[in-house]
Amino acid sequence: MKHFSQQEILQADKSFRRDFVNCLSGYKSLNLVGTINLETSQTNLAPFSQVFHIGAAPPTVGVLFRPHTVERHTLENIIQNGFFTLNHVTEAIYKQAHHCSARWPISEFKGTGLTEEYRDEFPAPYVMESPLKVGCTLLDQMTLPVNDTVLVIGSIDQVYVQEGALGKEGFIDLEKLGTVTVSGLDGYHLGKKLARLAYPKPDQPVKEIGES
């Protein structure tokens, strides 16, 4: 195996280091975060690969914001008005989702052709093309001292999920939705199912769900 110490990582080119370290945690979720500036009414849409589950009761999600990046409009809008949406990205729109991270002088919706959608009077834009959309309100934010990234904690207030992908027991089939996953900064993948595994016990072999 190839070995890197922290010193070697720090001494590498900035672009090598960024690609390398971004790959280490494994596959990442991909969500388009939709917001609106209430003063100018300009909408904003940005791809995030640092969105993660925090808890089910209350249903909460975390979004990590790097400081001083092009994504800061998203954070400013969330702090200003307290609302944002999460929208899954599919194969049909992943290039547009990637394009959202360019430095647009206009709304990324207009720039990329993705469609703003408003539902049930929620005051932030969803992405019409997305098969799973979540409306969130800002619950808490904290700055991580290690590098000034900002952790936003959102309350999950509204969920819209494409019919047919949701099982009776709550599990959502991400392959049916066509949800994309990301590696590093710019690698896009679909999922290819291995199995769902049943609750494990020490004295029994692991079983697939549905296996008798």
Next chain:
Amino acid sequence: MKHFSQQEILQADKSFRRDFVNCLSGYKSLNLVGTINLETSQTNLAPFSQVFHIGAAPPTVGVLFRPHTVERHTLENIIQNGFFTLNHVTEAIYKQAHHCSARWPISEFKGTGLTEEYRDEFPAPYVMESPLKVGCTLLDQMTLPVNDTVLVIGSIDQVYVQEGALGKEGFIDLEKLGTVTVSGLDGYHLGKKLARLAYPKPDQPVKEIGES
């Protein structure tokens, strides 16, 4: 689309809610976290799907711990001695990785047959079968007031990656490694590549890396 308000999510069965909310963020990374109790010398190995990139310089990673779960030994060991490892999970070992979350009275390494490995005097066990392993030291920890989950921030001190999967420019090919991704609590998937996309600009169409 099927719609759920927060109230409907909270009124659903606990198991429905847990499966449902765990799927909302999309695909998740999967890492086996290896630790050791320095007093008893008992090792511990637990699967985590809430490991995420925090920053590249310094190279740091976050791990979110639910309170009062079987995984608490991992957190106790990390707080006690300050070291842990992250180990990617492949198709060859994902059932063993899943089995690690059973309530073993012995080390999960012994219980599941995964192999403890020590490298370069790092004081926590790696998983020999894993194609990408990271040795981390505890940098910081904070409790999220919303639900008492604990965010552990680790410094990435050592990285071991299988030859052949690391590109010259730092990108690691997770499909070559065979890294597995998770949906919900128990869905396991491999990645199926769509493309890597070049740095986007507003006035140009999105290009695939390697595309002229």
